[in-house]
Amino acid sequence: MTTDFTIGDRVTLTALPPYIKTADPMPMLRPADTLQVGDEGIVLDRRPAGYWGVKFGRGSFLVDSQFLAKAEPESADEEDL
Numbered sequence: 001m002t003t004d005f006t007i008g009d010r011v012t013l014t015a016l017p018p019y020i021k022t023a024d025p026m027p028m029l030r031p032a033d034t035l036q037v038g039d040e041g042i043v044l045d046r047r048p049a050g051y052w053g054v055k056f057g058r059g060s061f062l063v064d065s066q067f068l069a070k071a072e073p074e075s076a077d078e079e080d081l
Contacts, residue, residue, distance in 0.1 A: 005046075005065075007043055007046075008043060009071075010070070010071035011043055011052075011071055012039070012040050012068070012069050012070075012072075013038065013041070013056075013068065015037060016037060016067070017067050022062070023062050024060070034059075034061075035056055035058060039056050039057070040071050041055050041056040041057075042054065042055045047062055050064055051065070052065060
């Protein structure tokens with residue numbers, strides 16, 4: 001399943017890939033546990049082969065679209081009385 005994101009979209013990491021590649025000009029491999037399932041990030045750009053540049057709290061990484069989902073917007077469940 002291919003999901004298209006827009007630059008600036010908030011996304012959630014739905015599963016851990018075998019490894020994480022940094023989105024630096026010279027990418028480096030990092031262990032998968034650098035990030036955790038449920039971490040939210042912001043889409044920076046689209047890369048070839050279904051990869052997205054995503055800015056997480058621990059840095060920017062290249063993540064395959066199969067490991068990402070659009071983040072649910074935070075909703076106020078409070079009732080106005």
